[in-house]
Amino acid sequence: MALVAARGTLLRAGVRLGTEAAACGRNGTRRSASHRVLVEPDAAAGIATIKFKNPPVNSLTLEFLTELIICLEKLENDKTFRGVILTSNSPGIFSAGLDLREMCGKNPAHYAEYWRAVQELWLKLYVSNMILVAAINGASPAGGCLMSLSCDYRVLADNPRYKVGLNETLLGIVAPFWFRDTLVNTIGHRASERALQLGLLFPPAEALQVGMVDQVVPEDQVHSTALSVITQWLAIPDHARQLTKSMMRKATTDNLIKQREADIQNFVSFISRDSIQKSLQMYIEKLKQKKS
Numbered sequence: 001m002a003l004v005a006a007r008g009t010l011l012r013a014g015v016r017l018g019t020e021a022a023a024c025g026r027n028g029t030r031r032s033a034s035h036r037v038l039v040e041p042d043a044a045a046g047i048a049t050i051k052f053k054n055p056p057v058n059s060l061t062l063e064f065l066t067e068l069i070i071c072l073e074k075l076e077n078d079k080t081f082r083g084v085i086l087t088s089n090s091p092g093i094f095s096a097g098l099d100l101r102e103m104c105g106k107n108p109a110h111y112a113e114y115w116r117a118v119q120e121l122w123l124k125l126y127v128s129n130m131i132l133v134a135a136i137n138g139a140s141p142a143g144g145c146l147m148s149l150s151c152d153y154r155v156l157a158d159n160p161r162y163k164v165g166l167n168e169t170l171l172g173i174v175a176p177f178w179f180r181d182t183l184v185n186t187i188g189h190r191a192s193e194r195a196l197q198l199g200l201l202f203p204p205a206e207a208l209q210v211g212m213v214d215q216v217v218p219e220d221q222v223h224s225t226a227l228s229v230i231t232q233w234l235a236i237p238d239h240a241r242q243l244t245k246s247m248m249r250k251a252t253t254d255n256l257i258k259q260r261e262a263d264i265q266n267f268v269s270f271i272s273r274d275s276i277q278k279s280l281q282m283y284i285e286k287l288k289q290k291k292s
């Protein structure tokens with residue numbers, strides 16, 4: 001159902017599925033997956049690199065989310081690809097997380113459609129059969145950080161401006177239970193409690209120390225490191241690795257799947273509150289003022 005909804009959104013957005021489908025094909029040459037998702041397939045190695053290209057900050061708009069979901073599904077169904085690197089086409093910003101404008105001043109039906117797409121992306125990432133490595137080449141707050149936490153391994157560029165974390169409380173909003181669970185599964189309960197309550201954004205050395213990322217490397221080595229990690233993981237027999245991943249992660253995704261509709265309703269009523277709308281608008285204003 002979610003994919004049908006996603007395709008509906010894409011068609012409304014004027015994205016041609018034929019072009020998009022071809023883009024996630026197995027050719028060795030670089031192709032553009034869609035407007036916002038670039039795919040660089042290396043069929044011989046069985047690895048594809050997905051590059052986020054949704055300027056200015058790779059925020060997760062509904063259209064971008066939908067393109068990512070469809071691209072991941074194509075790769076998942078194409079047995080050529082066993083590993084995927086997620087990275088940004090604009091070094092400096094991995095992803096600014098959920099698009100604030102999608103959560104501000106819209107109607108409940110829009111919020112529901114948006115949240116279903118956010119859930120769908122997480123589900124696709126978290127229990128993917130493929131090996132997913134995040135090559136984090138820029139700042140990655142909130143939903144951007146969630147994407148990387150949903151991968152199997154995270155490599156972060158060593159730049160003090162590239163902070164990662166779930167900073168929702170700083171916006172006056174609350175990370176939902178499945179964001180929390182993803183963080184707890186990665187860094188443990190106590191560290192998550194502190195990080196979530198304070199909305200901490202960790203610079204590289206701290207991110208490594210707390211376990212938000214697995215490796216910090218010089219900026220120009222992020223992609224090559226991600227590649228060599230995937231190559232090591234590819235040496236493990238797929239069925240054994242996939243079953244183990246599922247054993248580790250399925251309870252977490254099942255928890256959302258069984259209450260998916262309630263989670264959407266909860267999001268819609270939370271985000272529609274006047275007080276939350278005001279907080280988000282103030283945050284957007286603050287981002288604008290930062291410039292002037």
Ligand SMILES: CCCCCCC/C=C/C(=O)SCCNC(=O)CCNC(=O)[C@H](O)C(C)(C)COP(=O)(O)OP(=O)(O)OC[C@H]1O[C@@H](n2cnc3c(N)ncnc32)[C@H](O)[C@@H]1OP(=O)(O)O
Nearest residue numbers: 057059096097098099100139141142143174267270287288
């Ligand atoms: C019960 C459920 C409750 C709800 C749960 C909801 C969970 C939410 C998860 C989220 O992901 S919320 C989003 C959190 N994201 C952030 O806090 C990031 C905010 N952005 C930044 O900190 C910075 O922009 C940056 C990413 C560090 C980049 O900094 P830089 O200086 O390079 O660019 P800016 O000048 O700040 O931004 C350029 C441009 O982009 C706009 N923008 C930035 N972030 C977002 C965003 N998340 N959504 C939409 N737009 C964004 C920013 O306003 C600027 O716009 P203009 O002024 O040029 O129009």
